[in-house]
Amino acid sequence: MKDECGGGAALFQDPDFPCDDASLFSDFSTPLCRLQTKITWRRPQDICQSAALFPDDITLAHAKQGLLGDCWFLCACSVLLNNKHLLNKVLSPDQPQWRDSRYRGSFHFTLWRHGRWVGVTIDDRLPCIDAALCFSGCHSPEAFWVALLEKAYAKLHGSYERLWAGQVSEALVDLTGGLAERWSLARSGSEEDLETGQDSDEVWRRKVDLRSLNPVKQGCALSCSTHSTAAGVRELGQHHALTVMEWLDVKKVAGGQVQLLRIRNPWGRCNWTGAWTGSGAGWSSVDPRCAADLQARLSDGEFWLDEAEFMSHFDDVTLGYPISEEGHLKSIYTGNLLPHRQQQAGQWVLASSAGGSRNSSSYSTNPKFWMKVGERGEVLITLLQHRKWRSSRASPQDGKDTKQQHYQAIALHMWKVEEEPFNLGRMVNKPPCASTHRHAYEREVVLRGQLEPGSYLVIPSTYRPGAQAHFLIRLFSSSPTSLRALNSAAPSRPSTAATEWETRSFRGCWVEGSTAGGSRNFQSHWQNPHFPFPVCDEPAETPPGANVRITLQQSRPDSDLLPIGFHIYKVPEGRGQQEMGGGEEPVASCIPHCYTQDVSLTCALPPARYTVVPSTYHPDCSASFTLSLACRTCRKVLKSQEQLGKAIREISHISVMQS
Numbered sequence: 001m002k003d004e005c006g007g008g009a010a011l012f013q014d015p016d017f018p019c020d021d022a023s024l025f026s027d028f029s030t031p032l033c034r035l036q037t038k039i040t041w042r043r044p045q046d047i048c049q050s051a052a053l054f055p056d057d058i059t060l061a062h063a064k065q066g067l068l069g070d071c072w073f074l075c076a077c078s079v080l081l082n083n084k085h086l087l088n089k090v091l092s093p094d095q096p097q098w099r100d101s102r103y104r105g106s107f108h109f110t111l112w113r114h115g116r117w118v119g120v121t122i123d124d125r126l127p128c129i130d131a132a133l134c135f136s137g138c139h140s141p142e143a144f145w146v147a148l149l150e151k152a153y154a155k156l157h158g159s160y161e162r163l164w165a166g167q168v169s170e171a172l173v174d175l176t177g178g179l180a181e182r183w184s185l186a187r188s189g190s191e192e193d194l195e196t197g198q199d200s201d202e203v204w205r206r207k208v209d210l211r212s213l214n215p216v217k218q219g220c221a222l223s224c225s226t227h228s229t230a231a232g233v234r235e236l237g238q239h240h241a242l243t244v245m246e247w248l249d250v251k252k253v254a255g256g257q258v259q260l261l262r263i264r265n266p267w268g269r270c271n272w273t274g275a276w277t278g279s280g281a282g283w284s285s286v287d288p289r290c291a292a293d294l295q296a297r298l299s300d301g302e303f304w305l306d307e308a309e310f311m312s313h314f315d316d317v318t319l320g321y322p323i324s325e326e327g328h329l330k331s332i333y334t335g336n337l338l339p340h341r342q343q344q345a346g347q348w349v350l351a352s353s354a355g356g357s358r359n360s361s362s363y364s365t366n367p368k369f370w371m372k373v374g375e376r377g378e379v380l381i382t383l384l385q386h387r388k389w390r391s392s393r394a395s396p397q398d399g400k401d402t403k404q405q406h407y408q409a410i411a412l413h414m415w416k417v418e419e420e421p422f423n424l425g426r427m428v429n430k431p432p433c434a435s436t437h438r439h440a441y442e443r444e445v446v447l448r449g450q451l452e453p454g455s456y457l458v459i460p461s462t463y464r465p466g467a468q469a470h471f472l473i474r475l476f477s478s479s480p481t482s483l484r485a486l487n488s489a490a491p492s493r494p495s496t497a498a499t500e501w502e503t504r505s506f507r508g509c510w511v512e513g514s515t516a517g518g519s520r521n522f523q524s525h526w527q528n529p530h531f532p533f534p535v536c537d538e539p540a541e542t543p544p545g546a547n548v549r550i551t552l553q554q555s556r557p558d559s560d561l562l563p564i565g566f567h568i569y570k571v572p573e574g575r576g577q578q579e580m581g582g583g584e585e586p587v588a589s590c591i592p593h594c595y596t597q598d599v600s601l602t603c604a605l606p607p608a609r610y611t612v613v614p615s616t617y618h619p620d621c622s623a624s625f626t627l628s629l630a631c632r633t634c635r636k637v638l639k640s641q642e643q644l645g646k647a648i649r650e651i652s653h654i655s656v657m658q659s
Helices: 031-035 071-082 084-090 145-157 168-176 191-196 200-205 210-216 281-285 288-296 307-313 399-406 424-428 523-527
Strands: 002-004 010-012 040-042 106-113 116-123 126-129 180-184 221-226 240-251 257-264 302-306 316-320 340-348 368-373 377-385 410-417 444-451 454-462 469-477 481-486 497-510 531-535 548-554 563-570 588-595 598-603 608-616 623-636
Touching: 071 084, 071 145, 071 168, 071 221, 071 240, 071 316, 084 106, 084 168, 106 145, 106 168, 116 145, 126 145, 145 168, 168 180, 168 221, 168 316, 168 444, 210 257, 240 288, 257 307, 302 307, 340 454, 340 481, 368 377, 368 469, 377 410, 410 424, 410 444, 454 469, 469 481, 497 531, 497 608, 523 608, 531 623, 548 563, 548 608, 563 598, 588 598, 608 623
Parallel strands: none
Antiparallel strands: 002 010, 040 126, 106 116, 180 316, 221 240, 221 316, 240 257, 257 302, 340 469, 368 454, 368 481, 377 444, 377 469, 410 454, 497 623, 531 608, 548 598, 548 623, 563 588, 563 608
């Protein structure tokens, strides 16, 4: 789709992210829906006469929030502005702008998603109300890099509405490909925490000392958030995120030091009433020339506060790990460079590898990863789960419901393996050598340690058994370290006959005019790819129940999913699948067709030959897919009396940001 500009050159119109309600809304569940009839779309040259990506005064390039509740995303944008090599990765600097003869109305961004960098191309038509940007922009009305990046990020998520409320840590990872952690600033535990006992990591996190970050403060991204109205900010409401621009120790006239932090509110305004605003009492305690210098650094929406005010008025901080120009992560704990990096994808599958927490007897069926450390060094292992978007009319202010709706509660546990081969059942019954301690409704959790050379077993888990999700294991280390997935499974419970699942994966594709036959509503259905498999006779001691599990996963971005499903047909005796003409009735089906990354079905089938026919709902929809086919087998095992350790209490740590 094209339109014409004044010079006659064709300007790009993005057919995949059109200028209509489909790009603005996902389910009309946020206050954004009130703007439905007011928004128009304009290109930057139609908004102002001297449009540019960045202003001449870089201090005016910082993000300024509009009517969209995405302060969490805007806080993450600050790290790009402060690190040119990261900004150039996301937005290539050689792209033609509005006064360039090569300009054609499009911009290309590169964003990190599920372990890889993906390109996102958009047109530059932006949502406006009364000829002015209605969402985010820059403090300079002539600069548009933030508005364009926000549109690319919205396209990656499927709509602008999906940017309403989120986590700064997630946006930091998506914009840098690095790592971010969220630390609590709570002063003391609740009575419930004290009764159940706090692990040492949680206690340490409550004593955050920003001075410990001095070795990495130049490249470390830092933001703070409030879950309730901050006492020093009359204008701030609940669930808001702000950026920490700098923090430094200032000498006091009477001796000693005070730590001051310069905070930026993405709204571009803030009525802070603390001791370090205007002619507040705090400034009289430092040298007047120093006070004048610090106050001169403030831009619109910024204010100073001291460490005590910071700790008392904000609930948590998010720290983005520094990233070198070579792309290596630097530890926020030690300042060490972590040049060795690996990742492994996996998934929890119902009745196969979704074993749940260590409270569950099926825990050992979770996916397992083998890690070998060659030299003593610092190791970070993270577990990142894929978000599943689900429609909801719930208020976006309800952070807990939002978080639990889209994510599973996840955790990582690790054991050092002293001898090989090892007994998995006995090992997981012992305390792990390191863990994330608690299952959390977070997109990513981090396990860190100084590890000695040797072999380690790493197990990611959800809290609930049977919870399905895709995930990514990421490893960053200061010394050479290897990571690989273990394919073997363990029995879920002791018995005289334990079941295992033999799994095969197939890659296929639906091709328009050839193998994209659509659902059974269409005569072309039987043109879809077929995947034959047998169900064999099983020994008499095999416990009854499901014996076949099938998962279909499409290879498309979340913003461009097709409705998918599949049917299982029995192949008649004496005939081959090529002789089946489509008149047969399926013996099992995974329907209705759903707009989702993957669909699964577990069922019980009698011994026979079968074939699986995966399909999109409509014919001639081209896409690639992966089909995983698991059949149950039986083997003899020894009886066991394993005892699980102390119960792990599930904790939801949620901070939903909203303007």
